[in-house]
Amino acid sequence: METDILVIGGGPAGMSAAITADRAGARVILVDESFSLGGQLRQQTQHFAPLPGSEEKVRGTALGNDLIKKLEASKVKILKKHIMIGSYRNENIGVTDGEKTFAIQSQKNIIAPGAAEKAKIFPGWTIPGVMTAGAAQILINRERVLPGKNAVMLGSNDYSLEVARQLKACGVTIKAIVEDKEQMISSDMELLHDMKNVPVYLNSTIESATGKEELNKVVVKTPAGLYEMEADLICIANGFDPIIEPFEIMGCNLAYHKELGGWLPEYNVYFQTSNPSCYIAGNAAGITTIGPVLLTGEIAAIGALEELGFMEQEEAEAQRKELWKELAEIEKRENEKTFRARSELIEGFHQKIGMAFPEEFNMVNGGAHNG
Amino acid sequence: MDKSTIVCRCEEINIDEIETAIKNGAETFDDIKRLTRCGMGPCQSKTCFYPVNEIIAEYTGMPLNEVSLPRLRMPLKMVRMSTLAQDSEGSNVVSVFGESVEDGES
Numbered sequence: 001m002e003t004d005i006l007v008i009g010g011g012p013a014g015m016s017a018a019i020t021a022d023r024a025g026a027r028v029i030l031v032d033e034s035f036s037l038g039g040q041l042r043q044q045t046q047h048f049a050p051l052p053g054s055e056e057k058v059r060g061t062a063l064g065n066d067l068i069k070k071l072e073a074s075k076v077k078i079l080k081k082h083i084m085i086g087s088y089r090n091e092n093i094g095v096t097d098g099e100k101t102f103a104i105q106s107q108k109n110i111i112a113p114g115a116a117e118k119a120k121i122f123p124g125w126t127i128p129g130v131m132t133a134g135a136a137q138i139l140i141n142r143e144r145v146l147p148g149k150n151a152v153m154l155g156s157n158d159y160s161l162e163v164a165r166q167l168k169a170c171g172v173t174i175k176a177i178v179e180d181k182e183q184m185i186s187s188d189m190e191l192l193h194d195m196k197n198v199p200v201y202l203n204s205t206i207e208s209a210t211g212k213e214e215l216n217k218v219v220v221k222t223p224a225g226l227y228e229m230e231a232d233l234i235c236i237a238n239g240f241d242p243i244i245e246p247f248e249i250m251g252c253n254l255a256y257h258k259e260l261g262g263w264l265p266e267y268n269v270y271f272q273t274s275n276p277s278c279y280i281a282g283n284a285a286g287i288t289t290i291g292p293v294l295l296t297g298e299i300a301a302i303g304a305l306e307e308l309g310f311m312e313q314e315e316a317e318a319q320r321k322e323l324w325k326e327l328a329e330i331e332k333r334e335n336e337k338t339f340r341a342r343s344e345l346i347e348g349f350h351q352k353i354g355m356a357f358p359e360e361f362n363m364v365n366g367g368a369h370n371g
Numbered sequence: 372m373d374k375s376t377i378v379c380r381c382e383e384i385n386i387d388e389i390e391t392a393i394k395n396g397a398e399t400f401d402d403i404k405r406l407t408r409c410g411m412g413p414c415q416s417k418t419c420f421y422p423v424n425e426i427i428a429e430y431t432g433m434p435l436n437e438v439s440l441p442r443l444r445m446p447l448k449m450v451r452m453s454t455l456a457q458d459s460e461g462s463n464v465v466s467v468f469g470e471s472v473e474d475g476e477s
Contacts, residue, residue, distance in 0.1 A: 086445030
């Protein structure tokens with residue numbers, strides 16, 4: 001199989017990249033491991049704002065369906081239930097549909113595998129009833145299965161509280177929020193308000209989770225002593241880390257940036273990694289919110305399009321400038337630290353390879369340097 | 372934390388086994404993997420990689436960003452042997468495995 005641009009991952013970033021590349025006339029193949037496109041948006045019933053070019057709140061699932069519609073109306077060749085399992089020596093990507101394995105030869109790859117939820121260990125974390133917050137959200141919103149009746153949330157970030165709110169709406173009692181830091185991580189007033197009647201244990205950890213065949217007792221260790229509670233569900237919300245396997249297979253340099261989720265590939269202002277044939281997009285390029293996720297997909301696609309001659313340099317620069325401006329605006333507003341860490345990663349990589357900063361990046365990045 | 376707490380759920384490796392490996396000279400995830408099978412199950416260290424590195428960092432006092440990554444290998448996801456071995460159309464007889472470049476460990 002042969003194409004101009006191969007996109008790995010059919011989540012919001014990959015779909016955004018594929019749509020952008022198709023619009024400019026490139027031949028695009030999009031590979032996704034699931035039987036349905038949309039990535040994590042498939043179970044994200046929460047509302048998102050701001051999105052690129054819009055302040056209006058949109059449900060994650062609706063946003064996903066909208067992107068899927070655009071993709072299906074495009075010429076993008078969509079390979080669902082296909083998994084990237086490796087690469088050949090000539091850098092062709094090896095893909096399998098479970099029956100056969102074949103190579104896809106592409107000029108450029110845009111790799112958007114997303115992020116994984118970070119595990120958190122405690123005695124009993126492997127027994128049935130303990131899962132990540134993301135798993136619980138898949139169960140209630142996609143599989144229509146109630147994962148339990150009495151839940152303990154481990155972690156107090158936005159995502160934890162969002163899933164707690166959705167579980168509550170399904171009739172699940174939130175018995176406690178357990179946070180090992182000295183204050184709640186989330187500062188979202190709306191989410192905090194919705195959780196105001198839930199006991200919060202700060203500076204606390206789960207001492208043990210026990211149950212005969214499934215979870216039924218949770219002991220929380222707090223500064224005031226041990227608290228025992230009955231619960232049949234623990235949701236671990238310990239943040240996310242970028243998925244790096246495909247990048248390592250493609251020989252991309254990795255770096256550690258705590259604020260971006262941990263280890264991730266280095267990339268330049270075009271979202272191109274140290275392997276010039278591989279671009280990166282979405283949460284794999286640093287854990288962020290949906291607006292920047294979509295924008296990174298577009299910026300990566302424009303870089304690939306420009307290199308392949310599907311877009312004039314001038315046009316690419318103009319579009320990139322606008323997209324970077326919007327990315328900076330949204331990300332600085334939603335999570336200043338993330339934007340600063342992203343800028344540091346990019347700047348460090350440019351210095352390392354002796355690549356000049358394009359003017360558009362100096363402009364948006366100025367704030368981060370000066371303050 | 373109780374030393375019998377499982378870290379690698381695929382291979383059921385607990386904290387004690389990991390700390391013992393470190394005591395015996397393990398410095399990286401891959402060292403621990405070779406001594407204990409930690410990270411060699413179906414998930415291929417996708418779940419336990421951060422917890423293991425946290426234990427190494429805590430035990431040795433090394434900053435987390437200096438604890439090296441496990442070596443990631445093909446196939447990236449679980450796949451049937453027959454799927455890889457099959458000489459299917461559009462694929463070289465040499466499978467993805469055959470062409471994989473193993474540049475060894477540094």
